[in-house]
Amino acid sequence: MRCLETVLLILLGPVSMLLAGELKVDSDFSGGSAKVIEVDQQKRLIRIEPEANPKRGWECWWYFQVTGIEPGETITLDVGTAPWATPTQAAFSTDNIIWQQTSAGKRNRKRIVYQQQVDETTCWFAWGPPFRxxxxxxxxxxxxxxxxxxxxxxxxxxxxxxxxxxxxxxxxxxxxxxxxxxxxxxxxxxxxxxxxxxxxxxxxxxxxxxxxxxxxxxxxxxxxxxxxxxxxxxxxxxxxxxxxxxxxxxxxxxxxxxxxxxxxxxxxxxxxxxxxxxxxxxxxxxxxxxxxxxxxxxxxxxxxxxxxxxxxxxxxxxxxxxxxxxxxxxxxxxxxxxxxxxxxxxxxxxxxxxxxxxxxxxxxxxxxxxxxxxxxxxxxxxxxxxxxxxxxxxxx
Ligand SMILES: [Zn+2]
Known part of the structure; x- marks a missing residue:
C-alpha cells in the first residue's frame, strides 16, 4: 500500500505542478502599481517593488492583480523597500472589494516576504486596502x-x-x-x-x-x-x-x-x-x-x-x-x-x-x-x- 502511495505521489506530484497555471502580475488598472522584478513559476514566488513614477513622490504604494493561481496554493510575495513599502501585514483580496490582511511577513533587510494561501484563481495584493x-x-x-x-x-x-x-x-x-x-x-x-x-x-x-x-x-x-x-x-x-x-x-x-x-x-x-x-x-x-x-x-x-x-x-x-x-x-x-x-x-x-x-x-x-x-x-x-x-x- 505504502508502495502504491509512493508511486502515486511520484506520478501525481509533477502532474499537479504542471496543472498549476502560469502566474501573471498585472498592475495596469486604476491605482495599480508594481514593478515586477521576478516571477518564479516553480517556487510560486513573486518579487516586486512599487512602480517608479518620477517626480510623483515617494515610491511606496503597490497594488496588483495575480492570475493563474491554483486554488489552495500558497503564493510567496517578496516586496521592497523598507520602511514605507513594507507593512508587517499586506492587504489581499479575492474580489478586489473586501480586503483582508496576510499573516505577518518575514523581514530580510530592506525587503519583506509574505506567504498567503489563496483559494481562487485570481487575487489582488496591495500595501493596504486600496481606495481608488x-x-x-x-x-x-x-x-x-x-x-x-x-x-x-x-x-x-x-x-x-x-x-x-x-x-x-x-x-x-x-x-x-x-x-x-x-x-x-x-x-x-x-x-x-x-x-x-x-x-x-x-x-x-x-x-x-x-x-x-x-x-x-x-x-x-x-x-x-x-x-x-x-x-x-x-x-x-x-x-x-x-x-x-x-x-x-x-x-x-x-x-x-x-x-x-x-x-x-x-x-x-x-x-x-x-x-x-x-x-x-x-x-x-x-x-x-x-x-x-x-x-x-x-x-x-x-x-x-x-x-x-x-x-x-x-x-x-x-x-x-x-x-x-x-x-x-x-x-x-x-x-x-x-x-x-x-x-x-x-x-x-x-x-x-x-x-x-x-x-x-x-x-x-x-x-x-x-x-x-x-x-x-x-x-x-x-x-x-x-x-x-x-x-x-x-x-x-
Ligand atoms: Zn500624509
Missing part, C-alpha cells in the same frame, strides 16, 4: 442619494483634467449664519489609502440614523473631500514629496495644486461669513506608529481661545475614538522645528488665516497594525464623527 478614484466617486454619488441635504459637488478639476469629487452635508435645521462650518479632507498624500477609509466611515456615520449624527447635520455645513490628490491616486503614485511640491506644503498665497487652491477659497469665504469652525486633515503616519495621533499647530501660534478649543477637541476625541485604533491623547506639534515650510502645512495655514476660535488639526491614523483594515479605519471615522458632535455640543 472610483471609490471616491462612488462614496460621493451614493451619499447624495440620501436626499436634498447631501450634495455631490465637484471641488475642482485637477491639473490633469480629472474631477475631484466632494460632498456637502447640511440638513434642515438652524439658519445658515448659525451653522458650524466643518471641513474634512483626506489623501493629500496619495499612498495613504487608509485615511480615505477613515473618511468613508465618517461619512457613513454622518448620514446614519444615529440621533447624534442627525443633530450634527442640522446645525452644521460639512464639506468632505475623500481624495485631494486625485491625479496621483489614479496612477498609483506615492505623492508624498512630489515635484514641484507636496500637497501638504502647498498651502501658501500661490498654491500650485487646484484642490488646495479651491479648498483655501471656500474656507476663507466661510470664515469671512463668520461660519467656519473646524478643519480636519486625514493622513496615515510613520511606519512605527501603533495608535492614531494628532498633529497640531504650535501652542504659541494659537490664540488663548484657539488653544482652549484645541484642548477641548482633543479631549472629546479621546472620549470617542476608543479603538480598536484608539486615540490615547498623543499630540505632536508641527512648527518651525518640524519643517522649514511649516506655515505651508494645511492646518497651520488654516489657523493663521481664519478666526481665533477655529480648530485645525491633522489626524494620523496608524497603518501598520492588525486593526489597520477597512473596518478598523471606518471605525475611527465613525468615532471621529462622534468626537466632532460632542465637541460642538459640550463647548465651554
Amino acid at each position: 478614484v472610483e471609490d471616491a466617486q462612488r462614496l460621493v454619488s451614493d451619499s447624495a442619494k440620501n436626499g436634498p441635504h447631501v450634495e455631490a459637488i465637484e471641488l475642482c478639476q485637477t491639473r490633469a483634467g480629472r474631477t475631484v469629487p466632494a460632498l456637502r452635508i447640511h440638513a434642515e435645521g438652524v439658519s445658515d449664519e448659525l451653522r458650524k462650518g466643518i471641513w474634512i479632507q483626506a489623501r493629500q498624500h496619495a499612498w495613504e489609502s487608509g485615511s480615505s477609509w477613515v473618511c468613508q466611515g465618517l461619512v457613513q456615520w454622518l448620514l446614519s440614523d444615529d440621533p447624534r449624527a442627525s443633530a450634527l447635520r442640522q446645525k452644521s455645513l460639512i464639506t468632505i473631500v475623500p481624495v485631494m490628490d486625485i491625479d496621483n491616486v489614479a496612477i498609483g503614485a506615492g505623492g508624498k514629496n512630489q515635484t514641484p511640491q507636496d500637497h501638504n506644503r502647498d498651502w501658501s498665497e500661490q498654491p500650485h495644486w487646484n484642490s488646495v487652491k479651491v479648498a483655501q477659497q471656500q474656507i476663507l469665504k466661510q470664515d469671512q461669513d463668520g461660519t467656519f469652525d473646524l478643519f480636519v486633515d486625514l493622513h496615515n503616519p510613520d511606519a512605527g506608529a501603533k495608535w492614531p495621533y494628532y498633529y497640531t499647530t504650535t501652542t504659541d501660534y494659537l490664540s488663548e481661545e484657539g488653544n482652549r478649543n484645541l484642548d477641548h477637541f482633543l479631549a472629546t476625541s479621546q472620549l470617542e475614538i476608543t479603538g480598536p485604533l484608539a486615540f490615547k491623547g498623543e499630540r505632536r506639534e508641527s512648527g518651525a522645528s518640524y519643517d522649514k515650510n511649516w506655515t505651508k502645512i494645511s492646518k497651520n495655514w488654516v489657523t493663521k488665516n481664519t478666526a481665533d476660535h477655529v480648530v485645525a488639526v491633522t489626524l494620523e491614523t496608524a497603518w501598520n497594525t492588525p486593526h489597520s483594515t477597512q473596518t478598523g479605519y471606518m471605525t475611527v471615522g465613525r468615532q471621529l464623527g462622534m468626537a466632532i458632535e460632542r465637541y460642538f455640543r459640550t463647548m465651554p
